[in-house]
Amino acid sequence: MEEVEGPSALLPKKSPPTLTPKAIIHQKFGDKACYKVEELIDPPQNGCPGLAIPQKGPCLYRCCLQLPDFSVISDACKRKKEAEQSAAKMALDKLGLSATNHNPSEMDPLEDLVSRLSYLFSPEFLSANQPLAGHFRAALHREGNLCGLVPVSVIASYDAKVNNLCKSINPEGETNPLLVMSLILREGSKLPGFVSSSEEKYSLKKGNPHPLEKMQSVIDKQESSLEIIQIEAVRIPHSPDKAIETLNLSVPLNGYYLDIIAVALGLEDASKILISRPIGKASSETRMYFSVPQSAIWDQSLGIVHTKEADLEGNFNVRGSYLSGSNVCGDAIMASIGYIWRDTNLFHENMSVKRYYRLLIGKNPSGVYKLSREAILAAELPKIFTTRTSWRGSFPRDLLCTFCRQHRFSEPLFSTISNPQESNGSCKKLKHGESDNTEISAIPVGTMESFRCEVKIFSKSQELILEYSPKESYKKSNDAMQNAALKVLLWLDKYFTEKEVTMEELTTFGDSIGIHFNPHVVSKEFTLVGSICCFDESSKSGKFFNSNSFDLLSVQRDGTKCLVDNEGSDFGVLPSYGSLVCITYIVNLVGEEECEKEPLESCEEFEFEIGIGAVLPSIEAVVSQLSVGQSACFHVELPPTELILATAANSDRIMSLLSAGRCKLEYSTTLLRLTEPLEERMEQALFSPPLSKQRVEFALQYIKGSVATSLVDFGCGSGSLLDSLLDHSTSLETVVGVDLSKKGLARAAKILHSKLSKNLAGAGIKTALLYDGSIIEFDSRLYGFDIGTCLEVIEHMEEDQACLFGDIVLDSFCPRILIVSTPNYEYNTILHKSNLQGQEDDADEKNPSQSCKFRNDDHKFEWTREQFSHWATELAKRHNYKVEFSGVGGNGEVDPGFASQIAVFERVEDVPNRDDDDDDVATHIYQVVWEWSDI
Ligand code: SAH
Numbered sequence: 001m002e003e004v005e006g007p008s009a010l011l012p013k014k015s016p017p018t019l020t021p022k023a024i025i026h027q028k029f030g031d032k033a034c035y036k037v038e039e040l041i042d043p044p045q046n047g048c049p050g051l052a053i054p055q056k057g058p059c060l061y062r063c064c065l066q067l068p069d070f071s072v073i074s075d076a077c078k079r080k081k082e083a084e085q086s087a088a089k090m091a092l093d094k095l096g097l098s099a100t101n102h103n104p105s106e107m108d109p110l111e112d113l114v115s116r117l118s119y120l121f122s123p124e125f126l127s128a129n130q131p132l133a134g135h136f137r138a139a140l141h142r143e144g145n146l147c148g149l150v151p152v153s154v155i156a157s158y159d160a161k162v163n164n165l166c167k168s169i170n171p172e173g174e175t176n177p178l179l180v181m182s183l184i185l186r187e188g189s190k191l192p193g194f195v196s197s198s199e200e201k202y203s204l205k206k207g208n209p210h211p212l213e214k215m216q217s218v219i220d221k222q223e224s225s226l227e228i229i230q231i232e233a234v235r236i237p238h239s240p241d242k243a244i245e246t247l248n249l250s251v252p253l254n255g256y257y258l259d260i261i262a263v264a265l266g267l268e269d270a271s272k273i274l275i276s277r278p279i280g281k282a283s284s285e286t287r288m289y290f291s292v293p294q295s296a297i298w299d300q301s302l303g304i305v306h307t308k309e310a311d312l313e314g315n316f317n318v319r320g321s322y323l324s325g326s327n328v329c330g331d332a333i334m335a336s337i338g339y340i341w342r343d344t345n346l347f348h349e350n351m352s353v354k355r356y357y358r359l360l361i362g363k364n365p366s367g368v369y370k371l372s373r374e375a376i377l378a379a380e381l382p383k384i385f386t387t388r389t390s391w392r393g394s395f396p397r398d399l400l401c402t403f404c405r406q407h408r409f410s411e412p413l414f415s416t417i418s419n420p421q422e423s424n425g426s427c428k429k430l431k432h433g434e435s436d437n438t439e440i441s442a443i444p445v446g447t448m449e450s451f452r453c454e455v456k457i458f459s460k461s462q463e464l465i466l467e468y469s470p471k472e473s474y475k476k477s478n479d480a481m482q483n484a485a486l487k488v489l490l491w492l493d494k495y496f497t498e499k500e501v502t503m504e505e506l507t508t509f510g511d512s513i514g515i516h517f518n519p520h521v522v523s524k525e526f527t528l529v530g531s532i533c534c535f536d537e538s539s540k541s542g543k544f545f546n547s548n549s550f551d552l553l554s555v556q557r558d559g560t561k562c563l564v565d566n567e568g569s570d571f572g573v574l575p576s577y578g579s580l581v582c583i584t585y586i587v588n589l590v591g592e593e594e595c596e597k598e599p600l601e602s603c604e605e606f607e608f609e610i611g612i613g614a615v616l617p618s619i620e621a622v623v624s625q626l627s628v629g630q631s632a633c634f635h636v637e638l639p640p641t642e643l644i645l646a647t648a649a650n651s652d653r654i655m656s657l658l659s660a661g662r663c664k665l666e667y668s669t670t671l672l673r674l675t676e677p678l679e680e681r682m683e684q685a686l687f688s689p690p691l692s693k694q695r696v697e698f699a700l701q702y703i704k705g706s707v708a709t710s711l712v713d714f715g716c717g718s719g720s721l722l723d724s725l726l727d728h729s730t731s732l733e734t735v736v737g738v739d740l741s742k743k744g745l746a747r748a749a750k751i752l753h754s755k756l757s758k759n760l761a762g763a764g765i766k767t768a769l770l771y772d773g774s775i776i777e778f779d780s781r782l783y784g785f786d787i788g789t790c791l792e793v794i795e796h797m798e799e800d801q802a803c804l805f806g807d808i809v810l811d812s813f814c815p816r817i818l819i820v821s822t823p824n825y826e827y828n829t830i831l832h833k834s835n836l837q838g839q840e841d842d843a844d845e846k847n848p849s850q851s852c853k854f855r856n857d858d859h860k861f862e863w864t865r866e867q868f869s870h871w872a873t874e875l876a877k878r879h880n881y882k883v884e885f886s887g888v889g890g891n892g893e894v895d896p897g898f899a900s901q902i903a904v905f906e907r908v909e910d911v912p913n914r915d916d917d918d919d920d921v922a923t924h925i926y927q928v929v930w931e932w933s934d935i
């Protein structure tokens, strides 16, 4: 089918043009209709986007069409266009419009409603393959005087056209389903031959059943047996103090399931049941069932239902209302049951307490992410989007779209701005807010294109809820967009999960990341969030489950899997910043008696990127200490109960454990694999020995040649240099490392301690110390050392900080020799030409030759040889040092020089003795994190 637009419009009009389903949808919804086509192997499932399975060879397509009120998914089609048309057709069917009888001229909605209702009660409709028709058929099986009665709430819930017409007649129907029902009841009972039973029954029935109806019911009754379906549903008591519990519904196959649910709600029959829209995915059949408010009075003369506000308040079901998006009074039942499209059988699925909680946490941004990773107790919404290849779980943009759909907002509006920027040639990383380390690249000369992405979130009624204006630019438009979505998600998540958060805090946080919001609209749109979603119970100090505190129970080496330290020196590679790690983990709930254990969550292979907050902090802290094959077990305080129950298969058992006494969560994890950051991967693959080893070797030569007795490693990281020093016998007696990364220091301490205490270390070492501190601040305990090293550190600081470090170290620390290494930017072209780069590149990269990235996401700058030599020469001059240039990796004599460039500064005069007076405690600002002495 081709769309009749364009040229055909110029042809003489013989008959009114037939519009394609897509064209009609376009007329009605314009930009609000969103088509997503995906390739698939499997036949379509009941699910929206994200399930696409790429395959080779010819493929089938299906299309998900998202409209403001619902979405449909087409059948599998051979062509993308067909899939789109098919989805559009389905949407039209669902709206009660069809491509053929569509009449664009405006009709009176009341007339429309009447004719729609009379169609619904016609024999054609009775045999239609759609959900509402299933109810009409089932109604014929109801007993006694209920036979044939169709509750009006059913018509209101399952016929989108009736629903829309009612809302256009009375816009208040948008928020009050009772008004929609009254209209249907009023107009329906005016139809000739219709009976609305007494005011007690909010139902309609055709007076004289059509012959076909009789026949159908006879046939059905013959076939039907006494078979009963057992399905599990969940009860949500209106009192928030009562627990969510499961209940069993026994639905006779030839009965009407709504009557069964009604009885479970304490009602006589289905006539006073209200039904929510689907909960969770648009295509799901999970709905909330609850009763018409007790005080509702059906006013026959006015055709209107009255309710008393007071009744709403006393009985208001906060949990039910929050999850369903409707105003729920009294107890509610959530069940996954109903008649579905193109199937005459009753669809049903068990509902569990676990699923209730999963739907609940699925309404906040971090919850959506956790669910997308199937790791509720392990994953956290990361703070940064680094690269497409290292991100795990749903992408931020999709998460934000899901969030907006869940809360019935308009689709988020992204606008990416591309601006060519004049580069000043200093290869400086594009400016970033916070301590971001988002993948950024720079090009030394000429212009470069950069992207910024704005986001706006609108409510359903098009009020602006919040707006993100980026402070950062990104080299790739996708990075700009994903990070923008992530910023919005992080802000929303703060609102959703921090119980005590104030508007001021939200404003301050928003300002810091570039988000402005309309407090009035925000509180209006999220009225119930405060009472539901901000988990409390076990949360300590306002923030929940973010605590870094945990008890490490054991670290084990699995004899078969661990790296054997046969030389007594190789501790294996430890995960570091930017590494991708793969772990296996199990989480148990442990009761007061340690023997009471209940499994909650586990994963055979769970991958995450270190350093972006992608997991529970304690998992990251522990895993950062493991080498491949090692396992650890630790306890943490309980997270909010909602999270625990969202993982618990046996919620009764968990509830009884939780109420019995103090419980903890026990995590057992094993590090399976480790992929190091690009920098390390390249350095190891391209250089032999690896570049990092070569740097250490270079420093060792100086140490040996200089008969130094003291060394300080500025920015020691996880101690690779100090560790290697211990393997050689040198003149060194005192070795010190300084860093501000606690994780790095912890790993350094672990390695050094183990080596020194096993007496494996070079005999001469008398003192080893690790300090937590910033190397741009002076600490007098490190004054006048023989050698200072600073390997691959300065590029991790902002350029001005790196310059400051230069001045402070030569002016205040005054080492006799200072060795500084940093990447040579010019060498990157060689590194990037290596095939390793392929893995990092996105398909959308327009010009691969332009993708001159830094070697590591955390680098703030990388200098050319000229920039480095300028810095070092001027610095040496200022402080009366000599400087010589060298490097490792490649050849210094030919372009583009060494891979790592090194400057060696040497003091021209002797280091003056410091007065004891100078050495006051005020300059002891570093903190000792580990100390070892050979006495
Ligand atoms: N020298 C180590 C680590 C290099 S990674 C090696 O060659 O393996 C860079 C290190 O610099 C990181 O550990 C980081 O924490 C540290 N660093 C960055 N800025 C710092 C500062 N201002 N003070 C102390 N350490 C810093």
Ligand code: MG
Residues within 6 Å of the ligand: 792, 793, 795, 796, 856, 859
């Ligand atoms: Mg580096």
